[in-house]
Every structure is written in C-alpha cells, then in structure tokens.
Amino acid sequence: MQVKTILIAGSSGGLGQAIQDRFRAGGYDVIAVSRHGAGHTHVDLSDAHATAELFNGLDPSKPLAGVIHNAMQFHRSAFLETEPETFEQVWRSMTLTAVNVAQQAIPLLRTQGGGCLIFSGASGSLRAEPHFSAFSSAKFALRGLAQGLAREHGSEGIHVVHTILDGLIWSDKTQQRFSSAQQRRSMIPTDLAEVYWQLFHQPQSTWTQELDLRPQGGSY
Amino acid sequence: MQVKTILIAGSSGGLGQAIQDRFRAGGYDVIAVSRHGAGHTHVDLSDAHATAELFNGLDPSKPLAGVIHNAMQFHRSAFLETEPETFEQVWRSMTLTAVNVAQQAIPLLRTQGGGCLIFSGASGSLRAEPHFSAFSSAKFALRGLAQGLAREHGSEGIHVVHTILDGLIWSDKTQQRFSSAQQRRSMIPTDLAEVYWQLFHQPQSTWTQELDLRPQGGSY
Amino acid sequence: MQVKTILIAGSSGGLGQAIQDRFRAGGYDVIAVSRHGAGHTHVDLSDAHATAELFNGLDPSKPLAGVIHNAMQFHRSAFLETEPETFEQVWRSMTLTAVNVAQQAIPLLRTQGGGCLIFSGASGSLRAEPHFSAFSSAKFALRGLAQGLAREHGSEGIHVVHTILDGLIWSDKTQQRFSSAQQRRSMIPTDLAEVYWQLFHQPQSTWTQELDLRPQGGSY
Amino acid sequence: MQVKTILIAGSSGGLGQAIQDRFRAGGYDVIAVSRHGAGHTHVDLSDAHATAELFNGLDPSKPLAGVIHNAMQFHRSAFLETEPETFEQVWRSMTLTAVNVAQQAIPLLRTQGGGCLIFSGASGSLRAEPHFSAFSSAKFALRGLAQGLAREHGSEGIHVVHTILDGLIWSDKTQQRFSSAQQRRSMIPTDLAEVYWQLFHQPQSTWTQELDLRPQGGSY
Numbered sequence: 080m081q082v083k084t085i086l087i088a089g090s091s092g093g094l095g096q097a098i099q100d101r102f103r104a105g106g107y108d109v110i111a112v113s114r115h116g117a118g119h120t121h122v123d124l125s126d127a128h129a130t131a132e133l134f135n136g137l138d139p140s141k142p143l144a145g146v147i148h149n150a151m152q153f154h155r156s157a158f159l160e161t162e163p164e165t166f167e168q169v170w171r172s173m174t175l176t177a178v179n180v181a182q183q184a185i186p187l188l189r190t191q192g193g194g195c196l197i198f199s200g201a202s203g204s205l206r207a208e209p210h211f212s213a214f215s216s217a218k219f220a221l222r223g224l225a226q227g228l229a230r231e232h233g234s235e236g237i238h239v240v241h242t243i244l245d246g247l248i249w250s251d252k253t254q255q256r257f258s259s260a261q262q263r264r265s266m267i268p269t270d271l272a273e274v275y276w277q278l279f280h281q282p283q284s285t286w287t288q289e290l291d292l293r294p295q296g297g298s299y
Numbered sequence: 300m301q302v303k304t305i306l307i308a309g310s311s312g313g314l315g316q317a318i319q320d321r322f323r324a325g326g327y328d329v330i331a332v333s334r335h336g337a338g339h340t341h342v343d344l345s346d347a348h349a350t351a352e353l354f355n356g357l358d359p360s361k362p363l364a365g366v367i368h369n370a371m372q373f374h375r376s377a378f379l380e381t382e383p384e385t386f387e388q389v390w391r392s393m394t395l396t397a398v399n400v401a402q403q404a405i406p407l408l409r410t411q412g413g414g415c416l417i418f419s420g421a422s423g424s425l426r427a428e429p430h431f432s433a434f435s436s437a438k439f440a441l442r443g444l445a446q447g448l449a450r451e452h453g454s455e456g457i458h459v460v461h462t463i464l465d466g467l468i469w470s471d472k473t474q475q476r477f478s479s480a481q482q483r484r485s486m487i488p489t490d491l492a493e494v495y496w497q498l499f500h501q502p503q504s505t506w507t508q509e510l511d512l513r514p515q516g517g518s519y
Numbered sequence: 520m521q522v523k524t525i526l527i528a529g530s531s532g533g534l535g536q537a538i539q540d541r542f543r544a545g546g547y548d549v550i551a552v553s554r555h556g557a558g559h560t561h562v563d564l565s566d567a568h569a570t571a572e573l574f575n576g577l578d579p580s581k582p583l584a585g586v587i588h589n590a591m592q593f594h595r596s597a598f599l600e601t602e603p604e605t606f607e608q609v610w611r612s613m614t615l616t617a618v619n620v621a622q623q624a625i626p627l628l629r630t631q632g633g634g635c636l637i638f639s640g641a642s643g644s645l646r647a648e649p650h651f652s653a654f655s656s657a658k659f660a661l662r663g664l665a666q667g668l669a670r671e672h673g674s675e676g677i678h679v680v681h682t683i684l685d686g687l688i689w690s691d692k693t694q695q696r697f698s699s700a701q702q703r704r705s706m707i708p709t710d711l712a713e714v715y716w717q718l719f720h721q722p723q724s725t726w727t728q729e730l731d732l733r734p735q736g737g738s739y
Numbered sequence: 740m741q742v743k744t745i746l747i748a749g750s751s752g753g754l755g756q757a758i759q760d761r762f763r764a765g766g767y768d769v770i771a772v773s774r775h776g777a778g779h780t781h782v783d784l785s786d787a788h789a790t791a792e793l794f795n796g797l798d799p800s801k802p803l804a805g806v807i808h809n810a811m812q813f814h815r816s817a818f819l820e821t822e823p824e825t826f827e828q829v830w831r832s833m834t835l836t837a838v839n840v841a842q843q844a845i846p847l848l849r850t851q852g853g854g855c856l857i858f859s860g861a862s863g864s865l866r867a868e869p870h871f872s873a874f875s876s877a878k879f880a881l882r883g884l885a886q887g888l889a890r891e892h893g894s895e896g897i898h899v900v901h902t903i904l905d906g907l908i909w910s911d912k913t914q915q916r917f918s919s920a921q922q923r924r925s926m927i928p929t930d931l932a933e934v935y936w937q938l939f940h941q942p943q944s945t946w947t948q949e950l951d952l953r954p955q956g957g958s959y
Contacts, residue, residue, distance in 0.1 A: 127823040158845070158887070166835065167831075167835065174876065175826065178876075185819060207890065209890045215883040215887050216838075216880045219882060219883030219884075227876065228872060230869045231817070231869035233515060270501075285491055286514065287494075287510045288519075292505045298450075387611075390614075390660070406599060427667030440614075440659050440660035443656040447647030447648065451650065670959070707945070710944040714941070727951060731948050732946065734944050735894070739890070739948075
C-alpha cells in the first residue's frame with residue numbers, strides 16, 4: 080500500500096508529539112512542523128511564501144492525506160495591558176498559519192479526491208473569558224475559518240474538523256505552569272491523539288465538523 | 300472477562316439495528332428496547348414504572364455498561380395544524396423516555412464506578428425550522444437534559460454524550476419517505492454505529508459531550 | 520386611535536406587574552392571566568380548551584396586538600430526586616402554555632396583519648447547570664419553539680422574540696429566596712418592562728429574535 | 740446639562756449616517772471617524788498611535804459617553820482566491836480597529852464611572868458561509884473580543900454590546916450591489932439607529948450583550 084504523508088503544524092509539546100507517534104505507528108510519513116525544537120521541520124507558517132515552499136517540497140510519491148493544525152499560542156493578559164502588536168501576533172500564529180496551511184493543502188488534496196484538515200480549538204473558542212481577549216478573539220477567528228472551509232470545500236472531499244479542547248493537556252509544561260494541575264483531571268496526549276486518529280479516518284458518510292473534549296468531571 | 304450489558308432504547312430502524320450489531324460483535328449483551336417489532340424487548344419507556352421494571356429485571360451477573368437512547372419520533376407539520384396532544388406526545392417519546400432511562404441507569408452505573416449514556420439528537424436540536432416546532436422543541440429539550448446530566452453526573456464517572464445527526468440515515472424507510480435521497484449523500488448506519496462505539500469507549504481523559512455528524516458535502 | 524389588547528401570561532410576580540403597568544401606561548388594554556392572585560384572569564394555559572375559551576372571549580373592538588409569555592416555574596433539584604411527573608409538569612407550565620397561547624394568538628394576529636409574541640427565557644435556556652435538568656430542559660424546549668415560530672410565521676407579520684433573562688429579578692420574593700441578593704446586582708422589573716415595550720414595538724425593518732439581559736457586572 | 744461626546748467609527752454609509760443623526764438629535768456631540776468622505780474625521784483606526792492621538796485630542800469639557808464601532812469591510816471571495824494579505828487586511832479593518840478603539844475608550848470611560856461600546860456584527864458572526872471565510876473569520880474574532888470585554892470590564896460600568904445585523908441595510912449602495920434587494924426586505928438605517936440609541940441608554944440593571952436584528956420575514 081502506498082505510504083501517505085500527514086503534516087502536523089504546531090508539533091511541539093505533548094499533544095504534537097503524541098499525534099506524531101500515533102500517525103507514525105499507523106503507517107504515515109509524518110512531517111512535523113514547528114518554529115523550533117529538534118526533530119522538527121522549521122518553517123514559519125505565518126509566512127505564506129515559506130508555507131508554499133514547504134508544500135512544494137513534499138515528496139509526490141507519498142501523497143498528502145491531510146494536515147493537523149495545532150498551533151497554539153496560549154496568551155493571558157488584561158486587555159488594557161495587551162499591546163495591539165500582541166493581538167496581531169496571537170492572531171497570526173493561530174489563525175493566519177491555518178489560512179496559509181489550508182491554502183496549500185486544499186488544492187493538493189482535491190487532486191487526490193479528498194483529505195482531512197483538523198484544527199485544534201480550545202474552551203476560549205466558544206467563550207471569551209476575562210484576560211483572554213487576544214487568545215479568544217484569535218480562537219473565535221480560527222473557528223469561523225474552519226467552519227467556512229467545511230462548508231466551502233466539503234463537497235470536494237475535504238473534511239474539515241474543529242476540536243474544542245476544553246481542559247488542560249497533561250505535560251511537564253502544564254505541571255510547571257499550573258501548580259494545581261492533576262493528571263486525573265487533565266487530558267492525556269495519547270488519548271487525544273487517538274481521537275484525532277479516529278476523526279482523521281471517519282468515512283465520508285459520517286463526518287464530524289466539531290466536537291468537544293474534556294477530562295471526566297471537568298467543569299464547563 | 301465479564302460480559303457487560305448495553306441497553307439500546309429506540310432500537311428499531313437501520314441505526315438501531317446497526318448499533319446492536321456493532322455492540323454484539325464487540326462482546327456486549329445487548330438489550331434492544333422498542334415499543335414494537337420482533338426481536339425487541341417491548342417496553343414503553345415514557346412510563347416510569349415500566350422503565351423501572353425493565354432495569355430491575357437486568358441480570359446482575361452482566362453489569363450495565365450504559366445506554367444508547369435513540370428514540371426518534373420524526374414529526375413535521377405546520378404549527379397551527381399540530382394538536383397540543385401531538386406536541387406533548389412528541390416530547391414524551393423523545394425527552395421523557397430519556398429522563399426515565401437516565402433515572403434508572405445512573406444509580407446503577409454509579410455503583411460500578413461509571414458508564415456511558417448517549418442521546419441521539421438531530422439538525423433540529425440546534426436550529427428550529429418551519430414546520431418542525433414540535434420536533435425541534437422536543438429535541439432542544441433533550442439537548443438541555445443531556446447537557447445538564449453531563450454537568451451533574453460527570454464527576455461520578457457518568458459520561459453523557461449528545462450527538463447531532465445532521466442528515467438522512469440511509470435505510471429502506473428513508474428511500475420511501477424521501478424519494479430524492481441518495482445513498483452517497485446519506486449517513487450509513489454501520490458507519491454511525493462505529494462512531495457510537497468509539498464515543499462509548501472514550502477513556503476518561505477525553506470525553507466528548509457533543510459532536511455533529513453529517514455525510515460528505517451535506518449542506519448545513 | 521383604537522385601543523389594542525395585550526395578553527400577559529404569567530402575570531404575577533414583579534416582572535409581570537411591571538409589564539402590565541408599562542403597557543397600561545402606553546394605552547393598551549391589558550389582560551393579565553395567571554392561575555391565581557387578585558386582579559388576574561384565572562386560566563390554566565396548559566389546558567388548550569381553556570386557552571381557546573379565553574381568546575374567544577376577547578373583545579373584538581379592541582384587537583389583540585400580541586402576547587407576552589412570562590410563565591416561569593423556577594425548579595431546582597437533583598436529577599435523581601426529580602419525579603418524572605415534575606419533569607412533565609415543569610414542561611407543561613413553561614412550554615405547553617406557550618404552545619397553547621401561540622396557537623390561539625397567531626391566527627388572530629394574522630387577520631390583522633401581524634403582531635408580536637415575546638417569550639421569556641432564562642440563563643438556563645442556553646446552559647443547563649447541575650440541579651436544573653427539569654428547568655433547563657423545559658427552557659431549551661421553549662427556545663426551540665420560539666425560534667421555530669419566528670421562522671414559520673415571520674413573513675406573515677408575526678414577530679417572535681425570545682429573551683434571555685440572565686440574572687435575578689429584584690422583588691420581595693427574590694430577597695426572601697436568595698438572602699445574598701443585592702438590588703444593584705439584580706434586574707429591576709420596571710427596567711425590564713421598558714425593554715419589553717421597545718421589543719414589542721420594533722418596526723418591521725428591525726426585528727430582534729433573541730437578546731440577553733443581565734445587570735451590570737453580572738457574571739455569565 | 741453637560742454635553743457628552745460619542746465617537747462613531749466606520750461612520751460612512753447609510754447606517755453610520757443614521758446613527759450620527761440620531762445621536763446629534765439626542766444632544767450628543769458626535770465625532771464621526773472614517774478613512775475618507777467629507778464631514779468625517781479621517782483617522783486610520785487600525786493604527787494604534789493614530790487612534791491614541793484621536794482620543795487624546797477629545798475635548799475634556801464634553802466627556803466621552805461611548806463608542807459605536809461599525810467598521811465593516813464586506814468581503815466575498817473563494818477561499819483559494821483570497822490572498823493571505825487580504826485575510827489580514829479584513830481582520831485589521833474589522834477587528835484590530837475595535838481593539839484600538841476599546842483600548843483608548845475604556846480607561847477614559849472608567850474614570851467617569853462607565854460608558855457604552857457597541858460593535859456591529861453580521862450574519863457571518865455566527866455562521867461562516869462558503870466564500871466568506873475572510874469576512875466571517877474576522878467577524879467571529881470581533882464577537883470574541885466583544886464578549887471578552889463585556890466579561891472583563893462589565894463590573895467597571897463598561898457596557899459592551901455586540902449586534903448581529905442579519906440582513907441587508909437599505910441604501911443606494913445596497914441597491915447597486917444587490918440588484919434583487921427590496922426595501923421592504925431590508926433594514927432601514929433610521930430604524931437601526933433607534934435600536935442603537937436604545938441599547939446605548941439601557942439602564943445598568945438591564946444590559947444586553949448580544950441581540951440579532953433582521954427585517955420581517957428575513958430568512959435565517
């Protein structure tokens with residue numbers, strides 16, 4: 080069987096790594112894109128030209144199956160203390176990267192009869208809380224983009240999914256940042272990766288556009 | 300390994316049958332409840348006492364793993380031509396049955412450390428269209444119930460899922476009712492059953508409360 | 520100018536009284552319907568026949584302008600301690616009364632070229648919280664009904680509004696029930712009545728179907 | 740009584756003009772900001788420094804009462820034919836302008852005990868349709884911003900409103916752009932302006948955060 084390629088944008092962190100592992104175990108050729116970190120392809124996906132180059136360089140013998148966009152820039156600050164440049168930068172890193180990746184991936188996937196794009200959202204994609212105006216505004220924007228793409232390109236075989244990750248993802252970083260985090264109240268990266276695997280492979284008769292995910296007993 | 304029981308309410312029709320088949324293939328003891336039809340346990344789940352009797356009669360050696368509530372009463376009529384009795388009956392058959400089943404299942408599941416309840420919603424659960432006031436009002440009510448149960452009983456290990464089935468489910472009945480229905484624009488029961496299987500077995504670190512499902516290119 | 524009639528369903532309590540006062544001051548003939556209380560027309564609006572009788576008895580010389588449906592049955596209890604009869608009764612008092620009133624009002628209003636129906640929702644119409652499953656399920660159902668009616672009868676001149684009253688309404692009863700209630704954190708009935716007046720009189724070029732209302736600084 | 744100032748951002752077009760007229764008639768000193776057009780203050784509100792200068796130049800003897808942000812850049816194009824620069828530009832003109840204006844207005848309004856910010860959304864703020872990915876993504880972002888500001892600054896007396904303008908606004912431009920537009924199926928600017936006036940003056944006991952507005956019989 081032909082090996083297929085999956086591109087994972089925002090591949091650092093526990094979830095990015097777990098998704099890579101799951102898809103490699105499932106036989107995919109994984110291209111893990113991040114702005115830094117060993118073992119990643121370093122591309123700034125907020126740059127349309129760099130993104131185009133990345134896709135142009137894909138090995139045509141391993142056709143692209145889809146993209147998982149997981150570029151997350153957690154940002155929390157009082158609105159009046161958030162620089163307009165920060166607003167823009169948060170939007171560029173979470174939303175514009177999704178635009179660029181989708182513009183490269185969709186034409187490729189269309190020529191092969193379809194494929195899947197998964198965009199990772201958060202609690203803030205549905206509810207904007209105090210001190211999260213930049214983050215939530217960008218996550219709302221990403222959700223609108225994903226929804227629009229699902230409606231515009233669904234009939235061409237492009238399956239667009241938006242996940243609402245409503246809770247902490249367990250990792251060393253999480254433990255450092257949130258001292259009160261508990262593993263049994265957090266989402267385990269390998270469990271999330273399994274859901275992404277399932278979504279990515281939904282048959283065309285049953286496509287999910289949006290679903291929420293949270294740990295047992297997570298308040299919401 | 301101990302055999303577990305799953306109860307499927309509203310088990311007639313293509314989806315009900317496919318869910319039964321999937322869970323039987325997965326090793327469950329399936330109790331298929333419907334008001335009529337060969338091979339089903341006949342109980343009127345809108346009757347609290349009959350529902351209690353059903354659950355009291357479960358074989359304790361095969362502990363209950365959960366319930367899939369799929370009781371659907373499609374109803375379409377102009378609002379001014381819908382009898383108040385019909386409104387009430389649609390509500391009883393789709394919402395009150397869910398109340399009764401949940402009140403019996405949750406205490407049982409709690410004693411075993413948890414379990415899963417899946418309620419099937421529809422496009423009309425999110426958008427009330429003309430001529431669907433009775434149907435949508437009952438489906439909105441079911442969604443509110445499912446969401447409340449998820450929040451009230453989640454920390455006790457009760458995973459409550461609400462699915463939005465946004466499209467036609469392929470079956471003989473569908474073909475008769477909607478002459479324009481096409482299989483490639485419909486949801487295949489066995490594909491849906493697989494999603495229900497996945498949801499039912501989500502690990503406690505990654506629970507979905509709500510997801511939508513529609514065929515490729517379905518307009519929404 | 521011809522005097523017009525407005526019917527207020529669920530007219531007891533501070534908000535019901537304030538709406539009555541506002542519309543009387545504005546020149547309307549007000550029919551205040553409640554199941555009890557001095558100065559009210561006593562009709563059980565969950566009874567379709569009694570509701571029909573009420574509307575048949577309206578004075579044709581004062582044509583109906585619309586209905587404000589404010590029938591609220593606050594209900595809070597653990598799901599497992601809520602009798603199925605209570606679930607049904609909460610639904611009947613908040614949702615079925617709305618069905619009955621709308622079925623009588625819409626044909627009358629159509630013959631006059633239009634009119635307005637306002638249904639009062641609550642925080643629980645959008646979010647089902649623990650211990651509010653019966654209340655929220657019925658409020659979700661009311662919202663679905665209102666939305667369906669807006670879509671089905673809008674082009675006939677029937678303006679259907681659903682308000683989300685997201686907070687405490689200040690009254691003697693509120694003070695007794697919630698000892699921590701503060702007037703400056705509550706909604707004042709006369710202020711709400713003014714909003715209802717504005718909504719009721721929106722010109723046909725700018726109709727609101729749904730809006731939320733909460734006191735300054737109310738958390739949500 | 741002291742004259743107060745209102746700033747209208749995105750003041751060109753029929754709605755901008757009608758809002759100006761309504762507030763002038765109500766006794767306000769109106770500052771109409773637009774990037775071009777006679778009779779407007781010309782400021783590029785996507786430029787934080789230019790926006791700060793504008794606010795610094797306000798006449799302190801006429802304290803600011805609030806801002807109506809109506810900056811709308813209608814944009815419709817196939818996703819794959821939308822330049823990333825266009826995505827960014829649509830976001831800057833509709834969302835970043837709102838950020839800049841809010842960052843200047845909120846500190847001023849706080850010192851005076853409060854004030855009102857109204858942001859104009861559209862149908863695309865809730866539903867992203869095909870060929871509207873850039874527009875909807877920016878409108879989703881604006882909605883998230885408005886919601887976050889409402890929660891973060893509400894208790895300080897800052898009333899933040901987000902309107903969903905779900906339909907065509909009647910104007911010469913509308914007639915030219917949509918040949919099938921009909922006045923009786925469109926929203927009349929003076930009617931909308933009256934709603935904005937009402938929202939701007941809601942007492943602190945009854946604040947609306949979001950409402951939709953559409954012409955009678957508008958499909959949605």
